[in-house]
Each structure stands twice: as structure tokens, then as C-alpha cells.
Amino acid sequence: MKLTRRQVLAGLVGLGVAGFGAGGVRYWLGRPENAASHDYELIAAPLDLELVPGHKTPAWAYGGQAPGLELRCRQGERLRVRFINKLEVSTTIHWHGIRLPLEMDGVPYVSQLPVLPGEYFDYDFITPDAGSYWYHPHTASSEQLGRGLVGPLIVEEREPSGFVHERTLCLKSWHVDEQGAFTDFSVPREAAREGTRGRLSSINGVSLPTLELPAGQVVRLRLINVDSTITYRLNLPGAESRIYALDGNPVAPRPLGKDYWLGPGMRLDLALRVPAAGTELSLRNGPLRLATLKSVASAQAAGDWPPALPANPVAEPDLSQAETLRFNFEWAALLASPNQAGPARYWQINGQAWDIDDKACADRPIATLKKDGHYIFVLRNMAQYQHPIHLHGMTFKVLDSDRRDIVPYFTDTYLLGKNETARIAFVADNPGVWMFHCHVIDHMETGLMAAIAVV
Ligand code: C2O
Ligand code: CU
Ligand code: CU
Structure with missing residues (x-):
């Protein structure tokens, strides 16, 4: 795919007013007739935090706070975030759990080019599902998430949920x-x-x-x-x-x-x-x-349990016609040699360690799915450490596990326990190349990340 051109910050009107003091800059425009180009202006910049009393921690922050500014929008509406990079490193934003077009998914070289220091990128997508989500970079993740580049994204239900x-x-x-x-x-x-x-x-x-x-x-x-x-x-x-x-x-x-x-x-x-x-x-x-x-003490009358939240519009996989694919997650002792060149590789999916810095990653997906096809993934953890297995771009249904009783439910991340085998299923309804990885950042950066193509 063609990557969106980078947008360079210098010389743009209006940025003079952008500061990042306490609370950050928040533009929540409420969609006026003459809508400006974005709902939020989100700046990533260094910020000293006092995590330990009397001491400074040189964190990196979104919108002047770490964890970052809480972004909110409503289900089915557009969220438009102008992201401005005032760090000294390049970065991106990935919207964890949001089903969106690939160009907005924030994976460098797959979705977009990295946002270089001093540049901005306009993220603009519809949020089809209500719920609690979050955002983070998808580059140099152990350092960038570690320094504080993480933030909540709340998608409110279309109708009031009953929670006050x-x-x-x-x-x-x-x-x-x-x-x-x-x-x-x-x-x-x-x-x-x-x-x-x-x-x-x-x-x-x-x-x-x-x-x-x-x-x-x-x-x-x-x-x-x-x-x-x-x-x-x-x-x-x-x-x-x-x-x-x-x-x-x-x-x-x-x-x-x-x-x-x-x-x-x-x-x-x-x-x-x-x-x-x-x-x-x-x-x-x-x-x-x-x-x-x-x-x-509260002056309000006592509240009661709200009804169940309405389901999100996720396609139901048809197991009778689904194709089954198997994914083994294993520890790769032989690859753990400290002498080898390139990044450390301690983990593998189906015998392959993914190189997170390989810019050609999109060209060699671990699986290619047919658009609108139905799939069952058998996830097998062959290690004694657990792996929260996450898929971008699509929501899947957890079917069952050989280790615990599962009431089937939809998710974007399944915590695969030690030596557990679980089955998930979904409809491959979002075309693109989607990251499929463990969300323990150390594991993801040392092999446990692959790409799934939907064509
Ligand atoms: Cu939180 Cu690749 O994702
Ligand atoms: Cu994600
Ligand atoms: Cu893991």
C-alpha cells in the first residue's frame, strides 16, 4: 500500500498556541458546522514526573501527562487526533482494540511512515465499538511505553449506558x-x-x-x-x-x-x-x-446495577464453515545466543522469530486470510510463561481452552496461560496486514510478533 506522506510541522498556522502545561492541550470541538480539522491535538513530549517523592523521572508524555490524556468519543462517530511529535525520537500511535482502516493503525512501514521529531500526523477514523481502549506507540516499544507513552481511549456507548x-x-x-x-x-x-x-x-x-x-x-x-x-x-x-x-x-x-x-x-x-x-x-x-x-458521602439517591451493556457490532464467526489455522508459541533456546548479530530472538511463532525492525515484514505474513472468510485459530503456548496474544484490526471470539472454563466472549487480547491451548474464531472482515503478537513487550520485541494478511 501507499504510505501517507509525512506532514511536517514547521510553518503551520496555529501551532504557536500549542503548549503542554498541566493537563495538556485539549480540543474537544463538539463537531461544529465549520469543524476544524481535528477533535484533539495530542502532543508527545518529554515531561519530568515526580513518581518518587522528591525525585524527578524524565518521562515522555502524551498531552502533558503520563499515562496520557484520556481521549473520548462516541461509538460510531469519527475520532480525529492531530498527533504532534515533540520528542527527539520518531514514533507512531497505535489504537489498541479499535477496528479501523490499516492506514490508521500506527504500525511503522506497514500502516504509515514513522512520525519524525517535529512532524505531525492526523489520525482520523470511526470508532465502531464502545468500550475501554488505549493507545501507545508501535515503535521502540520497550523504551517508549516504558517512559510513559500510554493513554486511555474511551468510546462511549451510543445511548446512555445507565452508569452515572x-x-x-x-x-x-x-x-x-x-x-x-x-x-x-x-x-x-x-x-x-x-x-x-x-x-x-x-x-x-x-x-x-x-x-x-x-x-x-x-x-x-x-x-x-x-x-x-x-x-x-x-x-x-x-x-x-x-x-x-x-x-x-x-x-x-x-x-x-x-x-x-x-x-x-x-x-x-x-x-x-x-x-x-x-x-x-x-x-x-x-x-x-x-x-x-x-x-x-453522596447526596444522590442510591444507584442500582445498570443493565448489561449492548453488544458491539462484531461479526459472528460461523464455526461450521471456518478454516482452522494453528499457531504455536514457543521459547527458542537455540536462538538465545548472545553472540548472534541483530536483535535478540528468544521466542518463536510456528518456528519463526519475527524481527521487529524488519521493514519488509508486511511482505511475509505468517498467514494470509481471505477477506470475509471465517477462521479458527488454535493458539498453543509451549512455554511456561504466559502470553497475552493480541490481534490488530479485528475482534475475535474466544471459544474454549484446555485449561479453564470459558464463557465465549469477544476480545482483542487473550491471555494464553502456561502450556495452555485455546481456540479463537473471527471473520476476517478488515483487509490489510495486521500485527499478531504477544503484548509482553519484551516477548514481542524478541520474536513473538507476526503479521496476518487479509486480502
Ligand atoms: Cu497494543 Cu500491537 O498493540
Ligand atoms: Cu493493538
Ligand atoms: Cu509473551
């Missing part, structure tokens, strides 16, 4: 030391295992925050795992809470249960009935506290 209160919680563990300095985003011996973990957990950029919630109300918590490595085992002891959506897609509401494993890239929309004023709940990762949820 909501909070977005972006979960990230920063790779910083006790003085707030960055530590290595990727360490080879970790990349060959579960991935390199950051040590400072945070929600919306704050370590161990206390979040105030209105007593008696039902609040929608949009939990987004923007971390590069960690699978959070989310639990809320003592709380009355129900799962309403997984990875943007509604499910029949059900209790949270003991814990929910939220892998990198995944989202959980959890409704919480906030207890009496003064009560404190602990949102935890396994036994570790991530945040305190504190109930404060």
Missing part, C-alpha cells in the same frame, strides 16, 4: 529506582522469561493512590493494563462488584470472583457498588495493594 459514575484507572509499573531514575526497560535474561518488570506500581501515574468514590452509587471502573510486562491478578476483597465488559466488549454481568488476571494490553470494566461512607476497600494485585478506594 465512572473512573478510568491505568495500571502501570514504572522501571525506576529509589531516586526515580529509569532502570533498564528490557533485560535480556528477563526478556527470555516473563519479561522485565518495573518495580514501582502506579494507577494513573500515582503510587498507591486513594480514590474517593460516592457512597451508595454504582461506579464503573475502567481498569486498563498499560504495563509492558505485568499480569495483574485483580481483586477487591469485601466489595460488591460485577464484571460488565472484558477488553472493551460487554459480557453478561457476573461477580468479579476471587481474582481476574489482567494481562498487558487487557481491560476490565468493573461495576462497584460503593459501600457506606467512610469505608475503605483495597484494590489489589494478588495480595499487594494497588489503591485504596475510599467511600465518601
Whole structure:
């Protein structure tokens, strides 16, 4: 395909007003008659954060905050973001989970050319599905996501959902030391295992925050795992809470249960009935506290559980006519030699390690699907580390697993456990070359990324 020409920033009218102070620049124009060219102007730029009290961390931020500015739009409408790169490195934005045209998918050399320092790129697409999504670069990912280039994208339901209160919680563990300095985003011996973990957990950029919630109300918590490595085992002891959506897609509401494993890239929309004023709940990762949820008095009448969210318009795969393809995810010990030239390759899909810097990647997809064909993918994890397997451009249905009971549901990322085999299915209704990868960034950058062509 022909890549969109890069747009150079210099000399453009109006950019003089663009600053990136607290809160960033937000243009939410509400679609006036004489609509300007974009709804948001989103700047990526360096920003010092105080993650560790009294110390500075040289982060990179979208819209003057890390995690980035929350972008919002409504289902079925256009989202137009003028993205301005004020970093010293080239980058792109990928819209995780959004079904959009390939030119807007943010994969360098496949979707678009990298946005060089000082350039801008206009992203413009329709958001067909409501739910909790997020955005991040798709280049030099361990450093760029590690430094804070991650942000929430909320697509509101067409009609009011019944939720009156909501909070977005972006979960990230920063790779910083006790003085707030960055530590290595990727360490080879970790990349060959579960991935390199950051040590400072945070929600919306704050370590161990206390979040105030209105007593008696039902609040929608949009939990987004923007971390590069960690699978959070989310639990809320003592709380009355129900799962309403997984990875943007509604499910029949059900209790949270003991814990929910939220892998990198995944989202959980959890409704919480906030207890009496003064009560404190602990949102935890396994036994570790991530945040305190504190109930404060509310003048409003007590809320009730909203009905299930309406399904997104995702095509239903027909299993009786589907073709089955198999994908084995394995650890590639033989390739782990430190002496070999080029990037480290610790992981393989069907015996191939993907080279993330290979600009010809789109020319050798791991599978070529027929447009509008129905497909079942058998995903087999041959390793003892889990892999959140993510597909761009299309939403798939999780059918079953040999390790757990699955109520079939639609998603863009499936957490494939140790030695698990799971089946997913979808209609290949979006033409293009789509990345198919593990969302543990270390794994993706050392082999676990392939391209799926739909022609
Ligand atoms: Cu969050 Cu290639 O994606
Ligand atoms: Cu994605
Ligand atoms: Cu992985």
C-alpha cells in the first residue's frame, strides 16, 4: 500500500498556541458546522514526573501527562487526533482494540511512515465499538511505553449506558529506582522469561493512590493494563462488584470472583457498588495493594446495577464453515545466543522469530486470510510463561481452552496461560496486514510478533 506522506510541522498556522502545561492541550470541538480539522491535538513530549517523592523521572508524555490524556468519543462517530511529535525520537500511535482502516493503525512501514521529531500526523477514523481502549506507540516499544507513552481511549456507548459514575484507572509499573531514575526497560535474561518488570506500581501515574468514590452509587471502573510486562491478578476483597465488559466488549454481568488476571494490553470494566461512607476497600494485585478506594458521602439517591451493556457490532464467526489455522508459541533456546548479530530472538511463532525492525515484514505474513472468510485459530503456548496474544484490526471470539472454563466472549487480547491451548474464531472482515503478537513487550520485541494478511 501507499504510505501517507509525512506532514511536517514547521510553518503551520496555529501551532504557536500549542503548549503542554498541566493537563495538556485539549480540543474537544463538539463537531461544529465549520469543524476544524481535528477533535484533539495530542502532543508527545518529554515531561519530568515526580513518581518518587522528591525525585524527578524524565518521562515522555502524551498531552502533558503520563499515562496520557484520556481521549473520548462516541461509538460510531469519527475520532480525529492531530498527533504532534515533540520528542527527539520518531514514533507512531497505535489504537489498541479499535477496528479501523490499516492506514490508521500506527504500525511503522506497514500502516504509515514513522512520525519524525517535529512532524505531525492526523489520525482520523470511526470508532465502531464502545468500550475501554488505549493507545501507545508501535515503535521502540520497550523504551517508549516504558517512559510513559500510554493513554486511555474511551468510546462511549451510543445511548446512555445507565452508569452515572465512572473512573478510568491505568495500571502501570514504572522501571525506576529509589531516586526515580529509569532502570533498564528490557533485560535480556528477563526478556527470555516473563519479561522485565518495573518495580514501582502506579494507577494513573500515582503510587498507591486513594480514590474517593460516592457512597451508595454504582461506579464503573475502567481498569486498563498499560504495563509492558505485568499480569495483574485483580481483586477487591469485601466489595460488591460485577464484571460488565472484558477488553472493551460487554459480557453478561457476573461477580468479579476471587481474582481476574489482567494481562498487558487487557481491560476490565468493573461495576462497584460503593459501600457506606467512610469505608475503605483495597484494590489489589494478588495480595499487594494497588489503591485504596475510599467511600465518601453522596447526596444522590442510591444507584442500582445498570443493565448489561449492548453488544458491539462484531461479526459472528460461523464455526461450521471456518478454516482452522494453528499457531504455536514457543521459547527458542537455540536462538538465545548472545553472540548472534541483530536483535535478540528468544521466542518463536510456528518456528519463526519475527524481527521487529524488519521493514519488509508486511511482505511475509505468517498467514494470509481471505477477506470475509471465517477462521479458527488454535493458539498453543509451549512455554511456561504466559502470553497475552493480541490481534490488530479485528475482534475475535474466544471459544474454549484446555485449561479453564470459558464463557465465549469477544476480545482483542487473550491471555494464553502456561502450556495452555485455546481456540479463537473471527471473520476476517478488515483487509490489510495486521500485527499478531504477544503484548509482553519484551516477548514481542524478541520474536513473538507476526503479521496476518487479509486480502
Ligand atoms: Cu497494543 Cu500491537 O498493540
Ligand atoms: Cu493493538
Ligand atoms: Cu509473551
